Amino acid sequence: MAKTIMIIDDSASLRQVVSITLTGAGYEVLEACDGRDALAKLTGQKIHLMISDVNMPNMDGISFLKAVRELPAYKFTPIIMLTTEAGEEMKKAGQAAGAKAWVVKPFKPELLLTAVSKLILP
Amino acid sequence: MDIRRSSNKHGHFSPRQICLAITALGVLAPILAAGFALHGWVMGLLAGGLAWVFLGKIGLSSTGPHEAPPGSSQELTQPDASRVEQLAQAVVPVWAGQTAAVRQQTEEAIQALTLRFGNMQKELREALGATSGESTQHLLRTLEECEVALGTVSEAILQTRASRTRILERISELMTITDQLHEMSTEVADIASQTNLLALNAAIEAAHARDLGKGFAVVADEVRKLSDRSGTTGHLITERVELVSRTIRAGLDESQAFTVEDEKLIAKSEATIRKVLDSFGAAAKELSSTTDHLKTVNTHVQGEISETLVHLQFQDRIGQILQSVVQDMEKFQNRMAHNPTAVEVDQWLAELEETYTTREQKALHHGEALSGTDEESEITFF
The missing domain is CATH 1.10.287.950 (Methyl-accepting chemotaxis protein)
Incomplete structure (x- = not known):
């Protein structure tokens, strides 16, 4: 059975690129346009990994990370931050909030897939 | 640097106040232009052109992003200040609207392109499977x-x-x-x-x-x-x-x-x-x-196709750059409408810099040349 990954990004085109990359590798994909939308869509889902942007309207990526870690079902779900932010301070904030990896956009599909296969839950 | 000291309660603008407008335009215009130039768009000229018109209207010339005009005791008269304010009120929403429209259209076009490239990749993969x-x-x-x-x-x-x-x-x-x-x-x-x-x-x-x-x-x-x-x-x-x-x-x-x-x-x-x-x-x-x-x-x-998908991601960067520009335009318009005298140039620029997410925005803000857009993807595991 294919594993499910949730993509959280306010850019529809970016979500599309990530989705194409992941579905091409055999993963199921769920999409959300910001942190709030993602939290609403998490209920009743079995998510094996999440890929989230940082700068988003309504709820940014770091706030989303903190909120997700409060949910018992997703306390240990690996989350990859995929963002244009490359600053060390922001990375540290992501790490402190519970991110497992930080990928700077634009990403190479094979690099993202490497990170996904390394971190995704069995 | 509090410019309220140099303006009177009748709304006269000192050269330093006008300097904010020039500085903001000096910073935003190249960022906007660079955003478009990432994919060779000529729309960036719009920003430069409008900036030139704006400056022409108020009868000043830009001296660069961080160069405030030398302290001059010359103050604009009430009619001049009103014209500047009116112009800002009129032109900034137009810029913001145009920029947002471009952002939206680019996003839609890139979405369509991404979808097509994605389908091509899928079909190629299936074709390869059939002739495997x-x-x-x-x-x-x-x-x-x-x-x-x-x-x-x-x-x-x-x-x-x-x-x-x-x-x-x-x-x-x-x-x-x-x-x-x-x-x-x-x-x-x-x-x-x-x-x-x-x-x-x-x-x-x-x-x-x-x-x-x-x-x-x-x-x-x-x-x-x-x-x-x-x-x-x-x-x-x-x-x-x-x-x-x-x-x-x-x-x-x-x-x-x-x-x-x-x-x-x-x-x-x-x-x-x-x-x-x-x-x-x-x-x-x-x-x-x-x-x-x-x-x-x-x-x-x-x-x-995979490489193309990497390049298509620059839409996301462009989107963020444009979003930052539009937000600052809206902030500028709001300030001109409500509290035009309570502005601090350095603080404004610092706040603008806070909104940046990409390296090119930061480089342009400091007047540095772009190092190119072919950045290598980076990954850090925690």
């Missing part, structure tokens, strides 16, 4: 199985030929035996003839002996009759042996003729089997070669 080495390998395996099966048929034919040869050898041995039988039957006929001659002589001798030879004459007569029957039987045996011999000979000749034909047929069948297998082998090899070539081309095209 697996199916070629399957065909090659089938051909190998056919070769083995046809080889078995060929071997069976050869075994049949060997059996036929052995039977012919046995028949040839029978021919030898029938020849011996023929000689023996001839010998029997000779013995009968000789016995008949002896019986005749015995009868003559018995006649010479008159009454004393009567009994012997009877014996001689019986011996002659027996020799006659032996001779007849000998002839019959000879005839039968000759008949058998002719029949075997005919069968042997016919079998040998068939054997020659069989040899030709077997050789022809083997040649046909070999030719068919060679043709299949050549076809499979060509198919395999074509598949390999297709695979190479497919992999190359998929790589190109």
